[in-house]
Amino acid sequence: MNQQAQDTYLRMQVNTASSWELTTLLFNGCIKFMKQALNAIQNDNFEAKNYNIKRATDIINELSFTLDKQYxxxxxxxxxxxxxxxxxxxxxxxxxxxxxxxxxxxMTDLRDTWVQSMKQYHAATKAQI
Structure with missing residues (x-):
């Protein structure tokens, strides 16, 4: 798939996602950037390493910022x-x-736990209807 098609697909995915799906997309993006940073370190590509770690850090900061601190x-x-x-x-x-x-x-464990929790929540919600 070419880059323009990938960008369009991602934009559609974000625009149509529920809030819990957006959180899942953030987890997935963070994991992707960390894996790319790891690959960059292994290939001595320091610019890509720095870029991808920065992207992962930005996502983690966004996840932290959106937490409801009363819980x-x-x-x-x-x-x-x-x-x-x-x-x-x-x-x-x-x-x-x-x-x-x-x-x-x-982050992978956190994402997997999040997805499982949301599946259980939605299953329980549908059972109550």
Missing amino acids: EISLGLNSLYEYMNNKLFVANMKLDTDSLTECIEL
């Missing part, structure tokens, strides 16, 4: 996001693939 779980998620941002900083400065790999695993 205890939000405080835990905020701490996790801060931890990942710190690990990404180390990965960027020291070319630390272990820190980057850890962030990929954490």
Whole structure:
């Protein structure tokens, strides 16, 4: 698929997504950028490494910003996001693939938990109707 078609598809996906699907898209984008940064480190492409870590950090900051801080779980998620941002900083400065790999695993687990929770929530909501 060419770049213009991919951009159009992504724009349509974002424009038609529900709020929980948008969060899933953010998780997926963050994972994608972290994997690209890891690949860039392995290929000594420092410009791409920096760019992709910055994109991942931007997404993590957006996820943190949108948390409703009145809930205890939000405080835990905020701490996790801060931890990942710190690990990404180390990965960027020291070319630390272990820190980057850890962030990929954490974000993947978080995304998978989010998707499973939303599926269960929507199933329970439909059962009540």
